[in-house]
Amino acid sequence: MEDRRETAAAINEKKAHVLVISYAIQGHINPLLQFSKRLASKGVKVTFIIPSTRTKFPPNAATSSIDIAYISDGYEEGENLLSLDELITRFRLVVQNTLAKFIRNQLESPELQPPPTVLVYDSVMFWALDVALEQGLQGVPFFTQTCMVNAVYYLVHHAQIQIPATGPLDLIPELPALETSELPTLATVDGGAYPLLVSMCANQFLKLEKAKWILINTFSELEAQVLKWMMSKVQSPILPVGPTIPSIYLDQRLENDKEYGLQLFVPEMDACMKWLDSREVDSVIYVSFGSLASLGEEQMEEIAWGLKSSNIPFLWVVRESEKKKLPAKFLDEIAQSDIGLVVGWCSQLEVLVHKAVGCFMTHCGWNSTLEALCLGVPLIAIAQWTDQTTNAKFIEDVWKVGIRVPVDGKKRMSNRNDIMTSIRELMEGERGKDIRKNSARWREMAKQAVSEGGSSDRNIDHFVAQLVR
Numbered sequence: 001m002e003d004r005r006e007t008a009a010a011i012n013e014k015k016a017h018v019l020v021i022s023y024a025i026q027g028h029i030n031p032l033l034q035f036s037k038r039l040a041s042k043g044v045k046v047t048f049i050i051p052s053t054r055t056k057f058p059p060n061a062a063t064s065s066i067d068i069a070y071i072s073d074g075y076e077e078g079e080n081l082l083s084l085d086e087l088i089t090r091f092r093l094v095v096q097n098t099l100a101k102f103i104r105n106q107l108e109s110p111e112l113q114p115p116p117t118v119l120v121y122d123s124v125m126f127w128a129l130d131v132a133l134e135q136g137l138q139g140v141p142f143f144t145q146t147c148m149v150n151a152v153y154y155l156v157h158h159a160q161i162q163i164p165a166t167g168p169l170d171l172i173p174e175l176p177a178l179e180t181s182e183l184p185t186l187a188t189v190d191g192g193a194y195p196l197l198v199s200m201c202a203n204q205f206l207k208l209e210k211a212k213w214i215l216i217n218t219f220s221e222l223e224a225q226v227l228k229w230m231m232s233k234v235q236s237p238i239l240p241v242g243p244t245i246p247s248i249y250l251d252q253r254l255e256n257d258k259e260y261g262l263q264l265f266v267p268e269m270d271a272c273m274k275w276l277d278s279r280e281v282d283s284v285i286y287v288s289f290g291s292l293a294s295l296g297e298e299q300m301e302e303i304a305w306g307l308k309s310s311n312i313p314f315l316w317v318v319r320e321s322e323k324k325k326l327p328a329k330f331l332d333e334i335a336q337s338d339i340g341l342v343v344g345w346c347s348q349l350e351v352l353v354h355k356a357v358g359c360f361m362t363h364c365g366w367n368s369t370l371e372a373l374c375l376g377v378p379l380i381a382i383a384q385w386t387d388q389t390t391n392a393k394f395i396e397d398v399w400k401v402g403i404r405v406p407v408d409g410k411k412r413m414s415n416r417n418d419i420m421t422s423i424r425e426l427m428e429g430e431r432g433k434d435i436r437k438n439s440a441r442w443r444e445m446a447k448q449a450v451s452e453g454g455s456s457d458r459n460i461d462h463f464v465a466q467l468v469r
C-alpha cells in the first residue's frame, strides 16, 4: 500500500530518472522497452539507450513516454561482418566507454532534471554494473530469460556444472528434472560450446551482490518454485516484473501501447490480416522462429512439407535472408492452393491475437513463448538452442501449454512426419483440448500479474517507491 502511495507521488513529481540499456536485438529491446513504458506510466523519467549506430527506431515508434538515445558500439559503416566472439569482445570494449561518457554527460547537464540515479541494464551486459557504480549510479540487471534458465547459468558461474551440460539436473524438487537435451545449449555445430557466450551467460552473476535489485521478465505465479530457489541463492532482492507485453494485450492500462520493438512498419501486415480474416476461428497455425535463428536447409524443407501435409492453413514468417532455403516446389504448390502464406515479417502480437490463429509453431524464444502464453495461444515447440530447449520442456511438461516436436539429438533436426503429427494432435486431438484449457488459464494469470495490485505490478510499484525514497 505504501509503495502504491509513493508511486502515485512520483507520478505527480517526476522524482526519479532511470537509464535503461539493452543489446540492440529484437528479443532484448522488446522486453526492456516494455518495462520502460511501465516505469514511465508510474511517473519515472526513462532514457532508453541503444548501443548501436545502425539500429534506429522508426519515426512512428510509440515511445513518446520515454526518451531514446543512441551510443556508438564502434561499428564502422561498410565494415565486414565479425565473428560472434569478435563482436562480443569489441562490443564490450567500446560500449564500456561510450556508456560511461553518456552517463557523465547526463550527470553534468544542469538542465536535465532529475539527474539519473539508476542504470537498468540487459543482464548479459554484465560489465555495465561496474560502469554504473563507477559513475555513482545504482546498477540493476534485467534478465530477459526465464528464472529456470538463469538458475542453470548460476550453477555454471559457481562451477557446479559446465556447458555443454549433461543431465539429468534435478534442481527443484517440485519440478521435473532436466535431461541433457533440455538444458540450455550454447552449442557450436560440432557439439562444443561458444566460450564467450558461455562466460557471458555465467557472468550475469558476477558481482551481483552489488546490484540493489534484480529484475526478471517472468511472473511469480509462472516460476514460483525456481524463483524461491534463486532468492535463496542471491543476496539482492529479485523482482519478477513480467510479462513485458504491451498493455493493450493484457491490462489495457497504458495508452498508445500497441507497438512493440523496432520493426513497426510491416509492409506485409495488410496482406496477413486479410488472409487471416478469411479463415475460420482457431484454424490457422502461425509459424515463426524469431528474429535471429537461421535454420538449415534440410530443416526448412522438413517444416515446409510437414506443414503442407498437415493440411491445416499456415502463416509462416521466413525472414528475407532465409527465403532461399524454401523448396521451390513447396512455394509453387502453396501459391496454387492458398493453404499457406509466407511473409518476411509480421507484427507478431497482432497475428497471435487474431481469432483465426489456433496455434503457434515456435523456436521457443522467451518473448515468443510469453507472448503466446499471454494471448492464450497453444504452442508447437521446435527449439533450436540457448534457452529455447529449456523453455520447450516447460511448455510441454510444466505449464502444459504445448507439444514438443521430437528432435534428433545428433543432427538437432525434426522430421516432417513428427511435425505433421504434432500439429494434428494439437489442432484436432484430445490432448489439444486440454492444452487449450491450460493456455486460457495462463492467459488469465498473466493478465492478473500486471493488472493493478497483481504480483508484477506490486513489484514495479516497489521498485519505483525505492527509487523516489
Ligand SMILES: O=c1ccn([C@@H]2O[C@H](COP(=O)(O)OP(=O)(O)O[C@H]3O[C@H](CO)[C@@H](O)[C@H](O)[C@H]3O)[C@@H](O)[C@H]2O)c(=O)[nH]1
Residues within 6 Å of the ligand: 026, 027, 028, 030, 144, 145, 288, 289, 290, 291, 292, 293, 317, 344, 345, 346, 347, 348, 349, 364, 365, 366, 367, 368, 369, 371, 385, 386, 387, 388
Ligand atoms: O515476424 C515476427 C517475428 C518475431 N517478432 C517479434 O520478435 C521477438 C522475438 O523474440 P524471441 O521470441 O525471444 O526470439 P529471438 O529473437 O530469437 O530472441 C533472443 O532473445 C530471447 C531473450 O533473451 C531468447 O529467449 C531467445 O532464445 C533469443 O534467440 C518477439 O517479441 C516477436 O513478437 C515479430 O514482431 N515479428
